[in-house]
Amino acid sequence: MNIPPSRVLKFGGTSVADFDAQGRSAQLVANQAESRIVVVSAAAGVTNALVGLSQAVDAGAAENFRTLIHDRQQHFFEALGSPDALKANYWSLLEELDGSGPCEGQARDRLLSLGERFSSLFFAERLRQLGLPAVQLPARFLIATDSQFGHGEPDVARTRQQVQVALADHQGEILVTEGFVGADPQGNLTTLGRGGSDYSAALLAEAADADWVEIWTDVKGLYTTDPRLVPSARPLAELSFAQAAELATFGAKVLHPKTLWPAMRHDIPVFIGSTLDASGGTVIRREVQGERRYAALALRKNQTLVKITSPEMLYSYGFLARAFSLLAKHHISVDLVTTSEISIALTLDERGSEQVLSQAVLEELRELGTIEVQEGLALVALVGDDLNSTPKVAADVFDALDGINVPLICHGASPHNLCFLVAGEDGPLAIQRLHARLFDKRQVAAA
């Protein structure tokens, strides 16, 4: 294989959690002559602390969060030798932190971006200390978004323009920037949603015409399921865009759900590897070798099930259209849908549930029929190939779920997934049982 000439490397929170982790990540950049853009997350835990600060209930709580964040950053600054060249920028970030408190909207996005802004300042310096020509370039000059604070929608064309200018201005240099952060047309900082640094990396790769994206994290790739839930889960050497996108959408936290969109648009392979052990990893690309009946399992918590029941549905038309246009009017996105003669059942994830529970929406839905809402469910997704045209799939799955109640199942629309809901507390058990049945057992059988 030809060596790709330009790469975007992203380091997640655990990979820049402290000075040692930062050093391992910086070394990975140094090892690759093709490194062109480096995207860094906030050090692990810092964004959570910033969220805490933005919601602090009293002055004491706010002060505790500020101290925690301050101490984490001071650790890097001192370990780097308190470089003079960093002082002005570092102090101005600290000043911004000291002046922050509970906030929302635009001010909250600015506050949440602080973790990444500290992180990229230090990471660029670490690379320079390794002798690399690294320059820190704020993401507000690269990633253009709209003004939806908290979940900015990227403007791909404007991002491309900005990134191309930056690359031309910094030929021969490694650009170090913040993940998760962008700016709206007025120059206000925006964020792409929690876990959004992966998405930043893919957007920058697309805009830079890069050949390869690397997501460096704390696991050696995409596993057959979350290794924290199932210790026998194993990394997959490769996966198609379609399968990986389904896994990310259905809860595999290792990839932000939108990460693969730019990669697919531009056909850029995405590698996932661990900074704790850089051997191995998963490559996600358009074409993969052979079929994989069962690829992986994902779990997404905090799902809401809404059931609309109305005898009017019987032999009538337009009922589904009315229900969906009502949900669309309130910007509620629906994940799974099943229907029977007189009822529709649909699921909404955490964000949707907040909206659906608003009294106004419920009132309107009640005009369609009787409404039942069940919260706190878990969505389990099995991702693979030809799942809707293989005889044994349903038997395998239902066998494994013996004794676990399944209030909703969706199967058939996609050859790549089979999804169902279980009670929140049954989610991990369902994953463990399915993994034992579909993955561990197959391994034994194949041996």
Ligand code: ADP
């Ligand atoms: P980072 O901070 O590097 O972005 P994340 O915590 O966002 O890392 O994602 C890595 C975590 O994703 C892993 O530690 C693992 O627990 C979780 N995860 C969930 N599903 C999977 C999966 N299928 N394969 C690998 N990791 C997974």
Ligand code: ASP
């Ligand atoms: N720091 C941000 C978060 O914790 C973005 C990221 O790490 O991807 O959500």
Ligand code: MG
């Ligand atoms: Mg992440």
